[in-house]
Structure formats: structure tokens, C-alpha cells
Amino acid sequence: MDVEIITIGDEIISGHVVDSNASFIAQQLETAGLTVKYRSSVGDSVEQIEEVFRLALKRASLVICTGGLGPTDDDVTKKAIVKVFKRNLIYHEDVLDDIRKRFEKRGVEMPGINQNQALLPQGARFFPNKFGSAVGICIAEEGKIFIALPGVPFEMKQIVTDSVVPYLRSLKTGQxxxxxxxxxxxxxxxxxxxxxxxxxxxxxxxxxxxxxxxxxxxxxxxxxxxxxxxxxxxxxxxxxxxxxxxxxxxxxxNSDSLESVVGQLLKDNDKTLAVAESCTGGQLGMLITSAAGASSYFLGGLIAYANEIKIDKLGVASEIIEQHGAVSEQCAEAMAVGCRNLFGADYALSITGTAGPEGGTDSKPVGTTFVALASVHGNRIYEYHFASTREFNRTRAAHAALELLRRDILDIT
Amino acid sequence: MDVEIITIGDEIISGHVVDSNASFIAQQLETAGLTVKYRSSVGDSVEQIEEVFRLALKRASLVICTGGLGPTDDDVTKKAIVKVFKRNLIYHEDVLDDIRKRFEKRGVEMPGINQNQALLPQGARFFPNKFGSAVGICIAEEGKIFIALPGVPFEMKQIVTDSVVPYLRSLKTGQxxxxxxxxxxxxxxxxxxxxxxxxxxxxxxxxxxxxxxxxxxxxxxxxxxxxxxxxxxxxxxxxxxxxxxxxxxxxxxNSDSLESVVGQLLKDNDKTLAVAESCTGGQLGMLITSAAGASSYFLGGLIAYANEIKIDKLGVASEIIEQHGAVSEQCAEAMAVGCRNLFGADYALSITGTAGPEGGTDSKPVGTTFVALASVHGNRIYEYHFASTREFNRTRAAHAALELLRRDILDIT
The missing domain is CATH 3.30.70.2860 (Alpha-Beta Plaits)
Incomplete structure (x- = not known):
């Protein structure tokens, strides 16, 4: 089955938002044994969308598009569907009820404009949207399957996972x-x-x-x-x-993440973790707690951005900062040890570094980062030289810290 | 000038990585007055890449591709360039020197495989890569401009910003x-x-x-x-x-972010900020410190994930948690007040909520979040009902907290 994914929106073609939708859908289709053959993008113009739809329905047998189903004027996908499939829009009372309930649940009155979203093509199948008011639309005719999904990524993802993939899994492929x-x-x-x-x-x-x-x-x-x-x-x-x-x-x-793997190791060993962060400013804590259920092993952390906080709250000796600087092996170790004491955790991880873009020196250029681990077995400190942007240097530091803990628990040198 | 962007890689077409490159490039081209007309993706096959290059050079006058310039076997873009442009690969000693120096700077020996990356098409212009060993390649002939960039996003971004856009700005458009x-x-x-x-x-x-x-x-x-x-x-x-x-x-x-705007307000008013985070686990601190220069107003924060940490370190009364729960107006307020005292900051923000996917109750469903601000003017607490995934609920909470501070400083009700 030849598959085409079309992403719709001026913001996509102009690059004002990242087109993560096509990638997500392609990856999900793979789990249904389907590989994508064509990918294209189009702006918010009814005529252009119509043209792209017609081409796709000619060269592919499964067409999935995202975007343009919102309540505002620049959302014109349904108009193109009406033209291509020659179907009327019908008012769906049950869909409107669902939309109204969603707003009620959030304690917000439904803006009148959202009523548009209950106007949907005749004879289509609908995929419910848990997180928004634009439902997925599926039209199957003449051996072709056409699916239109909202463009807001987390809404689209939920519909693909909960409805589209199960629906497509029922279609067999030979390969x-x-x-x-x-x-x-x-x-x-x-x-x-x-x-x-x-x-x-x-x-x-x-x-x-x-x-x-x-x-x-x-x-x-x-x-x-x-x-x-x-x-x-x-x-x-x-x-x-x-x-x-x-x-x-x-x-x-596959779907394993470093934070979930490390979390499971802590759970299995019945150990707790705390963190002390300088340059990452909370990113390590955020990463650890992005795994649901982290509360069973993660106690908390101290974001010690200012040096006085490192000294006052973590007990880093002011001499260490004076002699070696806040970005040093000695400071990282003292932060980890202080953090372990402060939170009473089995393991404490610390990060201190120069994330950039400013603040580098000849001996400690931007990207220089120290990561330390304190535990009952003693302390381990590593020095890294990341050579990237502030954002990436911080992400790498957070992962390096978790990896240090993973290797320690598994006794990998 | 008609522009085509081509993203190369099995991981792109299959969706295993998000194709953020095309969007970034389109957006950057806009600043040079260029709008993208065609977008396509292709897998790691020399023949397919060659085919896509030939089509693009026919229908567009500026072609920019990303991906397939790495040192490993699945990086085949240069082979396709050689075929399409009929140019030999020449060994560039100066490029190899740069690559070797990059590795030296990181204290890592250059793997032999990276030598490949100094083999580059004859007569091409090169755009330096600050963060990696694959340089950008630019070939201009017969009124067409062809640019090949590495696929690693932060490397590509640096080359586009520092070299490609300045180069293209010199080309005039009428519109x-x-x-x-x-x-x-x-x-x-x-x-x-x-x-x-x-x-x-x-x-x-x-x-x-x-x-x-x-x-x-x-x-x-x-x-x-x-x-x-x-x-x-x-x-x-x-x-x-x-x-x-x-x-x-x-x-x-435009490029303003909420964290940079709030940071500037704090700087302008010579005020300091600290945070206390439960469900966001450090994300608010990370967001604040993603603005370079945050050290002039951000002192630090406490990630109070476990309830004992809220009680012991922030001084939240255990009765509050017993009577109202950790996800409550009262707990949020006590966390903010305790945080302000702990760090001696002018402003303290706190977040406590149920990010999901588990942990919701009838009275406090997943997404229920309390955000509080403590300052010399008193305390403000807001209740939110986010209705999304764990990731998005946390992102929204962090932004809601910063927005609360922005409105407070600007005296917007």
C-alpha cells in the first residue's frame, strides 16, 4: 500500500513551526507494517490543498494529512475535502456535545467559533480527539483511504496512537x-x-x-x-x-529512555536520588521526573545557580570556589556530597559547567562541564568538553550525569 | 528565485527523527527574502538522492539539502553530488587540519574514519562547521546554486546562520x-x-x-x-x-521568549528570583536559565518532589498537606513563601500539580496545577486545569508561572 503524508499550513512551508507531524505519523505507520513513499507540504490555500489532495489520491492508496482543522479562518482543510470528495458538511450534534463538555471540564465557556468544528463531511468516520475540539476525519472510497487530522502535535499524536494505527493494523501487507x-x-x-x-x-x-x-x-x-x-x-x-x-x-x-532505564535501576535496588544543578538550572531534575512514577526514587534537588547558594545551601567551601572556580572538579564533588547530605539520598548527582554562549576562559572554554556522583561507595567526578550550543551542552550534561549513575549502579567502568 | 529544500536520510522518511531541518532553513531563508516553493525528503540511497537532485535542479534555482555528509557508510550524499555535477572528490588538507584540531580540543583522538570528510568536490565553496567535522558544500553553476549541509541539526543551524544566509543575502529578489x-x-x-x-x-x-x-x-x-x-x-x-x-x-x-522578557523585566527592576517546583521537577528553573545571562537575577531553586522535602526544606506545614493535599492552593502558597525565605529572593514562584498520566482524582483530575508567586507585595495563587500529556502539562505550568510574574511586575490584572 503506497502511503503519502501531507502536512498543511503556511507555518509548515515557511518553517515557522517544525514539521514534526509527518515524522511521527511515518514512525507510527511502521508499527502497522506500512512505509511512507511520498511526503509533501502545502500552505493554507484551499486551491493548493485541493491540488495536493488530488495528486496524492492518484499516486497513493493511503493519504494522511494534518493541519487546517482548527476553528479559525486560516483553517481551510475541510473546504478542500468538500471539493475533492464532493460531500456536504453536516452538523454533528454528538461531536458538538463532546466539544462543549471539554470546555466545561476546564471551567471555560466554549467560544461560539468552536461550533464550526462540529460541521463535518457526510458519511465520514470520526476519530475522537481527547485533547482538543478538532476530531479526525476518515473517508474510505474507491479503494482509497483518506484521513485528515488536526495539526496541533499532541492532539494529532493521541488520535494516531489511539485510533488511526489500530484502524490501519486491520489492513494486511505482504512484506x-x-x-x-x-x-x-x-x-x-x-x-x-x-x-x-x-x-x-x-x-x-x-x-x-x-x-x-x-x-x-x-x-x-x-x-x-x-x-x-x-x-x-x-x-x-x-x-x-x-x-x-x-x-x-x-x-x-526502542522506546527506552535513559531516565526510565536509570529510574528502573533505582527502583529495583530500592535507592533514592537527589540532584544539585548549576549550569543545567533544573534540566537534570526535569529529565528524571519526565519519567512518570519518578516519585518512588527521586526526592528532589537544589538548583544552585548563584555561587552563594552553592556555599549556603550545599555547604561548598567558599575556598573551593575562590581557588578552583565554580566550574571545577572540586566544586562538582562538594556539590554532590552536600546534596546527598541535604536530601538524605542514597545517590546525589551534581553538574557545574560553562554552558555558553558567554563565560568561557582559555583554560575552561565554553562546554567545560564537571559531573559528580556521591554515594555510600564514595565519589566519582568526570570532566567533559561539550562543543555545542547552550541548549545542547546542557542536554548533554544532564544525560552524562544520568549515564554516570547508570554505569555506577551496573558497575561498568 | 524558486527554492527547494531536500532532507536526506532513512531516518527522515521513516520518521525516526523529526525533520526540523527543512523548517529551520525555510525560516532562515525568509530573513534573506526567499520563500520556499518545494519540499521533499529522500532515503539514504545514492540513486534516489541523485534522482531527487536532478529534479530539484530542473525546477528550482536554489537547492539546499541536508544530511548524508557524515563519516559512516550510510552517508552517501557526496556520491550523488559527484554523479550529478560530474566533479571529482579532492583531498582538502586544510579541512582535515580543522577536523583534527576539533578533536584535539576535545581531548579525543580523531578516528581514522573522519578522514573521509576532507574528501570534497572539486571547485566547490566550503562553509565551515564549528561544531562538527562535515563542512557545508556549495556549488554554483549554470545559474543554479546547490548547497549541501550536514544533517545534525545544531551543526546545520550554525552553518546556515553564519554562512548560508549571509551568502544568499547578496542575491536580490524583487518582492x-x-x-x-x-x-x-x-x-x-x-x-x-x-x-x-x-x-x-x-x-x-x-x-x-x-x-x-x-x-x-x-x-x-x-x-x-x-x-x-x-x-x-x-x-x-x-x-x-x-x-x-x-x-x-x-x-x-519575533525571537522574544517569555523567559527572556521576564528576565529583562527583573534586570530592569534590579530584582532577584527563586523557584520551588514539584510536578515540573526543575523545568521552570531550566526555562529561566535557558536565557543566557540569567545569573544576574536568578538565584536558584528547590525541586521539592517528595512531600518531606516540601515540609523539611520549604517549611510547608505538614497539616497543609494532610488537610488539603500537596496539590492545593495552600501548598502552592506555602511553597512560594518558604522558597522566598530560603533563597532570600525578591520574587519566588512555586508550582505544584498533577502532571499525569497517573495520580488524578475526581476533585483534582490530571492537569490540575497551582502556581503561586510570593513577593514583598504579598502572594498570588492561580489554579489551572491543563488537559494534555505529562510533557505539555508541565510545559504549560512553567510558562503559566513566568506569565504570572510578568503580569505582576507590569501590574496587569
Whole structure:
């Protein structure tokens, strides 16, 4: 089944918002055994949308578009649907009821303009929207499936996950497909390639991709073939090989995140964690608590941005800051030790560094970061030299801290 | 000048990474007066890339592609360039020197595989890469400009900003274009439309778009025309109108962020800020410190995730938590007051809520969040009902807290 994804909106084509929707949908379709063949974007013009829809319905049998279903004037997708499919818009009382209830629940009166969103194409199937008032629209006719979704990412995601994928899973495809991702951190792409490449043998139908990001490099194995068992075996063999040459950097698979893996380790060992953050300003705490259920191991943290806070609240000796600076091995260690005492936690992680863009010196350029771990077994301190933007330096520091804890708990040197 | 952006990589077409590059480039091109006409994506196959390059060079006069310039085997963009432009790859000693120095600076030995990245097309212009080893490649011939950039977003961004845009600015276009964005927060899209719509008159050539995100709704005005002065006037008039009907929600323009605007207000008033966070786990602190220079007004914060930390470190009375729960007006207020005392700050913000997905009750469903501000003028507490995912509920809470402070400082009710 040939699939086309169309993202709609002036803000997409002009780049004023990132087009994350097409990527999300492509990835979700993969779990239904569908691979995307065409991708395109179009602005908020009825004529252009209509043109793109007609082309897509000619060259693809499944067309999924996002955007332009909102209540305001620049939302014109439904007008294009009416023209292409020659269907009237019908007032759907049950959909309006749902929209009204949503607003009531939030204690907000429904603006009159939202009534538009209950006007929907005749004979279509609707996918409910838990987080907003634009429902998903699905029209199946003449062997083609057309699905229109709202453009607000978290609304679209919920509809795709809860409704679109289950609906599409019922459609069979002939090709077996298996995708496994291995998540690594603390190692750069080229180093990873040097570990992997010498003895790598990729069987036919198998691809290996390196996907670097600020949180680490993901290794993605994609295997296709006519026989499902054979595809599974090829993926398993390659996974084993990758684990044998780069296993210590691999913290998880597929949807695993470093914070969920570390959280599970803390839970399994019945240990608690606290953090002390300078340059990351709370990002490490945020990362840890982005895993739901973190309250069972995460006590809290101190954002010690000003030096006086490091001294007064964490007990860092003012001599350390005078002699070595706040960005130093000594300060990181004292912050971790002080944090562990303050919160009474089993483990305490600290971060201090120069995130940039200002504040670098010759001996400690922007990106210099110290991460420390204090535990009953003693203290470990590492020095990093991240060479990126403020945002990425901070993200890397937060992940380096969690990775330090993971390696400590698992006794990886 | 017709522009096409091509994003390359299996990870893009399959959705395994978000294609943020095309959006970033489109937006940056706008500042050079260039609008994107075509957008496409292609996987890591030399033949397919070659095909897409040939089509793009036929229908567009400026082609910018990203991805596939890395050192590993799945990076094949240069092979396609060689085929399409019939140019040899030449070994560039100066480029290799730069790459080697980058690794030295980080205290890492350059993996041999990175030598590949100094093999570059003959007669091309190169754009330096500050953060990585893949330089940008620019080939201009027969009235066409072709630019290839690395796919790692922060590397690509640096090259676009520092080299590509300055280079393209030298190319003239006939059409005047002006884009202004007004940043709002604390108001939903449909409410904003109800304020704006009744007396809105859009002159010809002017578009108004509503761009909702977790941090607020951005209003984007785009105006085009042949006369620059006329275009400027139309944008100015519409901006004034929007400010007259929705001014209290507008915190800034264009690249302004809520954290930078609030930071500037604190600087201007010579005031300090501290935070106490429960459900956001550090996100508010991270947001505040994502503005470089935050150290002049931000002292630090306490991540009070566990209730004992709220009681022990912030001095929240245990009776408050017993009687009203940790997610309550009373607890939020006590956290803010305790935080202000603990850090000796002029302003203290606190957040406590149920971010989800678990933990909601009938009286306090997931998304219920209390935000409090303590200052010398007294305390202000607000209750919110966010109705989204954990990630978005937390982002909204952090922005709601900053907006509360902005309105307090500016005396907006």
C-alpha cells in the first residue's frame, strides 16, 4: 500500500513551526507494517490543498494529512475535502456535545467559533480527539483511504496512537518488516562506527543507521523480507553483534529512555536520588521526573545557580570556589556530597559547567562541564568538553550525569 | 528565485527523527527574502538522492539539502553530488587540519574514519562547521546554486546562520516581504480569535496565522507586495490593531521568549528570583536559565518532589498537606513563601500539580496545577486545569508561572 503524508499550513512551508507531524505519523505507520513513499507540504490555500489532495489520491492508496482543522479562518482543510470528495458538511450534534463538555471540564465557556468544528463531511468516520475540539476525519472510497487530522502535535499524536494505527493494523501487507533501535549515550558516532565496522556483516535486506542527537547516538536496524522468521533472525543476529562490540554504551532499546532505564535501576535496588544543578538550572531534575512514577526514587534537588547558594545551601567551601572556580572538579564533588547530605539520598548527582554562549576562559572554554556522583561507595567526578550550543551542552550534561549513575549502579567502568 | 529544500536520510522518511531541518532553513531563508516553493525528503540511497537532485535542479534555482555528509557508510550524499555535477572528490588538507584540531580540543583522538570528510568536490565553496567535522558544500553553476549541509541539526543551524544566509543575502529578489510574529501566552486560540475577529480588516497581501504550542499562541503576520514602504505600513497597522484588542496577552515579538522578557523585566527592576517546583521537577528553573545571562537575577531553586522535602526544606506545614493535599492552593502558597525565605529572593514562584498520566482524582483530575508567586507585595495563587500529556502539562505550568510574574511586575490584572 503506497502511503503519502501531507502536512498543511503556511507555518509548515515557511518553517515557522517544525514539521514534526509527518515524522511521527511515518514512525507510527511502521508499527502497522506500512512505509511512507511520498511526503509533501502545502500552505493554507484551499486551491493548493485541493491540488495536493488530488495528486496524492492518484499516486497513493493511503493519504494522511494534518493541519487546517482548527476553528479559525486560516483553517481551510475541510473546504478542500468538500471539493475533492464532493460531500456536504453536516452538523454533528454528538461531536458538538463532546466539544462543549471539554470546555466545561476546564471551567471555560466554549467560544461560539468552536461550533464550526462540529460541521463535518457526510458519511465520514470520526476519530475522537481527547485533547482538543478538532476530531479526525476518515473517508474510505474507491479503494482509497483518506484521513485528515488536526495539526496541533499532541492532539494529532493521541488520535494516531489511539485510533488511526489500530484502524490501519486491520489492513494486511505482504512484506515482513522489523525495526529495532538500540539506544547509546556517551559515545560519538564515529567512535561507535569504529567499534562496529571491522567485523560487521550486513545480510541482504538489512540496514543499519546511526542517528546522533544531543542525548546520544541511536542505532537503528531495519530488516525487510518475505519470510517473517528469517527477518526476525537477521535482526536478532545483528543485535547480538552490536551488543558484543558496543554493549557498554547501549542503555536500552526502542522506546527506552535513559531516565526510565536509570529510574528502573533505582527502583529495583530500592535507592533514592537527589540532584544539585548549576549550569543545567533544573534540566537534570526535569529529565528524571519526565519519567512518570519518578516519585518512588527521586526526592528532589537544589538548583544552585548563584555561587552563594552553592556555599549556603550545599555547604561548598567558599575556598573551593575562590581557588578552583565554580566550574571545577572540586566544586562538582562538594556539590554532590552536600546534596546527598541535604536530601538524605542514597545517590546525589551534581553538574557545574560553562554552558555558553558567554563565560568561557582559555583554560575552561565554553562546554567545560564537571559531573559528580556521591554515594555510600564514595565519589566519582568526570570532566567533559561539550562543543555545542547552550541548549545542547546542557542536554548533554544532564544525560552524562544520568549515564554516570547508570554505569555506577551496573558497575561498568 | 524558486527554492527547494531536500532532507536526506532513512531516518527522515521513516520518521525516526523529526525533520526540523527543512523548517529551520525555510525560516532562515525568509530573513534573506526567499520563500520556499518545494519540499521533499529522500532515503539514504545514492540513486534516489541523485534522482531527487536532478529534479530539484530542473525546477528550482536554489537547492539546499541536508544530511548524508557524515563519516559512516550510510552517508552517501557526496556520491550523488559527484554523479550529478560530474566533479571529482579532492583531498582538502586544510579541512582535515580543522577536523583534527576539533578533536584535539576535545581531548579525543580523531578516528581514522573522519578522514573521509576532507574528501570534497572539486571547485566547490566550503562553509565551515564549528561544531562538527562535515563542512557545508556549495556549488554554483549554470545559474543554479546547490548547497549541501550536514544533517545534525545544531551543526546545520550554525552553518546556515553564519554562512548560508549571509551568502544568499547578496542575491536580490524583487518582492518585498515582511513577517512579524506576536507572542501570546495564557489564552487559547479560539478565545484569541474571538477578541481579534470582530473588527479585523485584512488588507490585500496580508495574512494572519494563529500558531498554537504548549508555551502559547503565536500570531504571525505575513505581508507581501511590490512596495516596501506599503508592506511595512500594512504590518504596522495590523500590529497596532492586535495590540489594541489582545495586548495584555502579548508578551513579546519575533525571537522574544517569555523567559527572556521576564528576565529583562527583573534586570530592569534590579530584582532577584527563586523557584520551588514539584510536578515540573526543575523545568521552570531550566526555562529561566535557558536565557543566557540569567545569573544576574536568578538565584536558584528547590525541586521539592517528595512531600518531606516540601515540609523539611520549604517549611510547608505538614497539616497543609494532610488537610488539603500537596496539590492545593495552600501548598502552592506555602511553597512560594518558604522558597522566598530560603533563597532570600525578591520574587519566588512555586508550582505544584498533577502532571499525569497517573495520580488524578475526581476533585483534582490530571492537569490540575497551582502556581503561586510570593513577593514583598504579598502572594498570588492561580489554579489551572491543563488537559494534555505529562510533557505539555508541565510545559504549560512553567510558562503559566513566568506569565504570572510578568503580569505582576507590569501590574496587569
Amino acid at each position: 515482513a518488516l522489523k525495526v529495532v533501535t538500540l539506544r547509546t549515550t556517551g559515545v560519538i558516532e564515529s567512535k561507535l562506527a569504529e567499534l562496529i565496522k571491522p567485523n560487521l556483516k550486513l545480510p541482504s535486506g538489512v540496514k543499519l543507521a546511526y542517528l546522533p542527537s544531543a542525548s546520544g547516538v541511536t542505532l537503528r536496524i531495519t530488516a525487510t523480507g518475505s519470510d517473517e522468521g528469517e527477518v526476525e533472525n537477521k535482526v536478532r543476529d545483528l543485535t547480538r553483534y552490536l551488543e558484543s562490540v558496543a554493549g557498554s554504551y547501549i542503555y536500552g532499546r | 518585498a516581504l515582511k513577517v512579524v510574529t506576536l507572542r501570546t501566552t495564557g489564552v487559547i486560540e479560539s478565545k484569541l480569535a474571538e477578541l481579534i475577529k470582530p473588527n479585523l480588516k485584512l488588507p490585500s497581501g496580508v495574512k494572519l496565522a494563529y500558531l498554537p504550542s504548549a508555551s502559547g499562541v503565536t500570531l504571525r503576520i505575513t505581508a507581501t507586495g511590490s512596495d516596501e514602504g506599503e508592506v511595512e505600513n500594512k504590518v504596522r497597522d495590523l500590529t497596532r490593531y492586535l495590540e489594541s484588542v489582545a495586548g495584555s496577552y502579548i508578551y513579546g515579538r
